[in-house]
Amino acid sequence: xxxxxxxxxxVTRGQCPVVDHVTLDIxxxxxxxxxxxxxxxKTTLMRxxxxxxPHTGTSSLSQMSPRARAAQAAWLPQSxxxxxxxxxxSVVALGRLPHMPRGTRLxxxxxxxxxxxxxxxxxxxxxxxxATELSGGEQARVLIARTLAQDTPLLMADExxxxxxxxxxxxxxxxxxxxxxxxxxxxxxxxxxxLAARYCxxxxxxxxxxxxxxxxxxxxxxxxxxxxxxHLRARVHMTDDGPLFQPLGVLS
Numbered sequence: 001x002x003x004x005x006x007x008x009x010x011v012t013r014g015q016c017p018v019v020d021h022v023t024l025d026i027x028x029x030x031x032x033x034x035x036x037x038x039x040x041x042k043t044t045l046m047r048x049x050x051x052x053x054p055h056t057g058t059s060s061l062s063q064m065s066p067r068a069r070a071a072q073a074a075w076l077p078q079s080x081x082x083x084x085x086x087x088x089x090s091v092v093a094l095g096r097l098p099h100m101p102r103g104t105r106l107x108x109x110x111x112x113x114x115x116x117x118x119x120x121x122x123x124x125x126x127x128x129x130x131a132t133e134l135s136g137g138e139q140a141r142v143l144i145a146r147t148l149a150q151d152t153p154l155l156m157a158d159e160x161x162x163x164x165x166x167x168x169x170x171x172x173x174x175x176x177x178x179x180x181x182x183x184x185x186x187x188x189x190x191x192x193x194x195l196a197a198r199y200c201x202x203x204x205x206x207x208x209x210x211x212x213x214x215x216x217x218x219x220x221x222x223x224x225x226x227x228x229x230x231h232l233r234a235r236v237h238m239t240d241d242g243p244l245f246q247p248l249g250v251l252s
Contacts, residue, residue: 001028003154003185004049004073008057011041011048018044020209021057026154026187031180033200033217034189037230040206042189043078043158050075050156070098074150076157080140082131088142089127092117095149117148120175137164144172155179157188161195173199197221197236197243205229217243227251 004026011019019041026032034042048055050073051062061069074095082091095117096110106114118124121141126134131142140163147155155176161169169192176186177199190196196203197217205213205220207229213220218236221243226234233249 001153002026002060003028004187005060006045006049006057007059009045009048009059010056011044011053017209019048019055019206022206022209022211023057024204024211024214026185028153028183028185029180030202031177031186031200032188033196033203034187034206035191035193035196035203035220036206036212041209042206044209045206046075046156046158046187046189047077067098070150070152072152073154073156074147074152076144076147076155076160078158078162080136080143080163082139082142085130085132087127088123088129088131088134088145089114089118091131091142092123092127092145092149095146095151098150113149113151117145120148121145122171137168140164141168141172144175148175153184155184155186155188157186159189159191161190161192169195177201193221193234194243194245197245198241221245 002025007023009019009022010017022045036042044053047053049059049061061073093106093114096106096113100110118127121144123141123145131139144160161172164172173195176188179186180201200217203217203220212229213225221236226232231251232247233251234245234247237244237246
C-alpha cells in the first residue's frame with residue numbers, strides 16, 4: 001500500500017530549485033532514511049510533501065484536508081521546544097487530537113495509545129513530570145512519543161535523533177524499524193549514515209535538491225556515491241549486526 005506519493009515535487013527559492021522534480025513513493029512496511037549533505041533539500045522535501053510549503057508537482061498528502069492528513073501522517077519537525085509547563089502525559093496526549101471528536105476528553109482507546117507511546121519511548125515513569133523540567137534530550141523523546149500516540153499509517157520525522165544520547169538514538173530507531181515491521185511506514189531524515197544503514201530498509205539520497213539514489217542501503221552507500229555526494233573516502237562493512245559505515249577521510 002502506498003502511503004505517500006510525490007510526483008515532480010519542486011520547491012523554489014527565488015529562481016533556485018531547492019527540491020527539483022522529485023518523484024517517489026513510500027509504502028507500508030518501509031523504514032526509509034532520507035539522507036544527504038546539509039542543504040540538499042531534505043527538510044524542504046518533507047515540509048512540501050505535507051503541504052507546509054508552496055510547491056509545484058503533486059503530493060498525495062498535501063491534497064488532503066488538514067484533519068485527514070493528520071490521521072494519515074504524523075510529523076515531527078526539527079524544532080523541539082516545549083514552551084508550556086504541562087505534564088509529559090499531557091504533551092503526548094496532544095497526538096490524539098486528530099482522532100477525537102471536538103470538545104471530548106480522552107477515551108479509553110486514546111489513553112491506551114498514550115500509554116503505549118510512553119512505554120515505547122521509556123517515559124512511563126515521567127508521565128506526571130512537567131515536560132519543561134526535563135533535559136533537551138528527554139523533551140525530544142516526549143515529542144517523539146506524542147508522534148507515536150497519533151498512531152498514523154505514516155510517520156515523518158526530521159532529524160529525530162539529533163541531540164539524543166547513543167542509547168536513546170538506538171532505541172528510537174529500533175522503534176521506527178518496529179513500526180515498519182508492524183505494517184506502517186517511516187520517513188526520517190538522518191545524518192548518521194551508520195545508523196541509517198543499520199535501521200532503514202531503504203535510503204533516499206538527495207543531492208542539490210535532486211533524487212540522486214534510491215534503494216537498499218548497500219546499493220546507495222557505495223564508495224563512489226559517498227565520494228561524489230559527501231566528499232568522503234569511506235567504506236561500508238557488513239557485520240552480524242548490520243552494515244557499518246566507516247568514514248576514512250575528507251576528499252578535497
